[in-house]
Amino acid sequence: MAQKTRPTPNGRADLLRDLGAVSRRYMASYALFNQALADHLGLHPTDVQCLNLLGLEPGPVTTGRIAELTGLTTGSATRLVDRLEKAGYVTRHRDTEDRRKVLVEVVPGRMAEFGKVWSRLNGAWWEMFDGYEDDEIAFIATHMRRTVDLSIAQVERLRSGQV
Numbered sequence: 001m002a003q004k005t006r007p008t009p010n011g012r013a014d015l016l017r018d019l020g021a022v023s024r025r026y027m028a029s030y031a032l033f034n035q036a037l038a039d040h041l042g043l044h045p046t047d048v049q050c051l052n053l054l055g056l057e058p059g060p061v062t063t064g065r066i067a068e069l070t071g072l073t074t075g076s077a078t079r080l081v082d083r084l085e086k087a088g089y090v091t092r093h094r095d096t097e098d099r100r101k102v103l104v105e106v107v108p109g110r111m112a113e114f115g116k117v118w119s120r121l122n123g124a125w126w127e128m129f130d131g132y133e134d135d136e137i138a139f140i141a142t143h144m145r146r147t148v149d150l151s152i153a154q155v156e157r158l159r160s161g162q163v
Contacts (some may be wrong), residue, residue, distance in 0.1 A: 041117065046070065047083055051106070051114055054090070060103035071155040089114070 031045075038045040053069045054061065061069075067077035081104050084090040089110045095101035129137060157163050 037117070041114070043087060044080075044083060046072070047080060047087075047089075050080055050084065051089055051111070054104075054106050055111060055115075060093075060105040062101055063104060066104060071152070071159070
């Protein structure tokens with residue numbers, strides 16, 4: 001097996017500098033995309049991402065779980081749920097097993113509408129990935145998982161005042 005060569009110190013420094021700049025543009029472009037999508041749907045950008053995360057959950061969740069998923073305080077998560085309920089994307093109901101709990105559940109029809117917008121946009125994303133080999137896609141997925149984990153840790157640092 002061929003051994004990977006490490007770039008020269010200046011080469012690596014240049015690569016890391018480029019990576020820093022590209023990362024900043026990447027994050028800004030995604031934030032701006034998310035804002036444009038939210039504007040299109042008449043929602044707040046955080047609401048769009050909450051719907052995205054709720055679509056990955058196996059069933060109804062508590063507002064506390066929404067706070068965990070989004071990194072928001074429970075008060076902010078409650079206001080987020082209020083907005084989503086008003087927009088018709090979620091409903092709240094008492095848990096049948098523990099009447100003290102209130103569960104938030106997505107409205108399937110509204111989520112289907114949300115999904116249709118994503119479907120109209122997804123084609124371009126999948127076409128972009130057609131240019132990658134399977135091992136490159138696996139690397140990107142690994143990078144994204146690590147980024148999610150790091151982002152969660154960084155949100156905790158920011159919220160706890162460690163920065």
